Amino acid sequence: FMDLGAFSISLPVKDLAASAAFYRKLGFVDFGGDMAHNYLVLKNGAHIIGLFQGMFDRPMLTFNPGWDQNAQELEKFTDVRDLKATLKAAGVTFDETDTALNTGSETGPASFVVVDPDGNPILIDQHR
Numbered sequence: 001f002m003d004l005g006a007f008s009i010s011l012p013v014k015d016l017a018a019s020a021a022f023y024r025k026l027g028f029v030d031f032g033g034d035m036a037h038n039y040l041v042l043k044n045g046a047h048i049i050g051l052f053q054g055m056f057d058r059p060m061l062t063f064n065p066g067w068d069q070n071a072q073e074l075e076k077f078t079d080v081r082d083l084k085a086t087l088k089a090a091g092v093t094f095d096e097t098d099t100a101l102n103t104g105s106e107t108g109p110a111s112f113v114v115v116d117p118d119g120n121p122i123l124i125d126q127h128r
Contacts (some may be wrong), residue, residue, distance in 0.1 A: 002086065003078055004063035004124060008041070008048035008072065016040060018051040023049060031111075032071065060121040066128045073128060080110045080126035087114060095121060 005091050020030075020065060028042035038053040046069045064125060066077040070121040088094070094111035111125040 003065070003066035003082065004078060005074075005126070006048070006063065006067040006069050006122065008062045008064075010050040010052060010054050010056075010060050010062045010123065011055050014016045016051055019051045019053075023051070031106070036055075047056065056121075058121060060123050062123045062125060065124065065126045080112065080124055083124055084112050105124050 011019070013022050016035060016038060020035070020042065023042050026044065028044040028047075030040065031043035031048065032041035033039045033050070038055065042049050042051065064071075065072055065080050065083060068074055081108065084094075092107045093115050109127050110124060114122045114124070116122065
């Protein structure tokens with residue numbers, strides 16, 4: 001079992017306000033993010049959607065090691081660097097062009113993107 005952390009779907013949107021209004025009609029409520037910074041995170045029960053205007057082209061699955069579904073810090077979790085090493089050893093393909101989020105530090109926030117066989121990006125993004 002590989003614990004990837006909290007799960008959400010990250011969606012690229014053309015009009016953040018219009019998209020937020022639509023998902024609010026589906027019962028989602030504001031959970032995080034900042035409209036002024038072109039992203040908003042919405043939640044409906046345990047379901048989380050991130051809306052991002054002008055940040056990326058394709059929808060992606062997002063996992064946040066160290067957080068539960070309420071963005072509360074977990075006492076124990078698998079560090080993003082350990083997850084990357086495990087996946088690399090298993091032969092998983094990484095999107096090495098996405099270096100903006102990667103960090104060379106040994107602790108703390110870091111992230112990486114893997115790509116499934118159909119080209120769908122999966123972001124592993126640790127904030128702590």
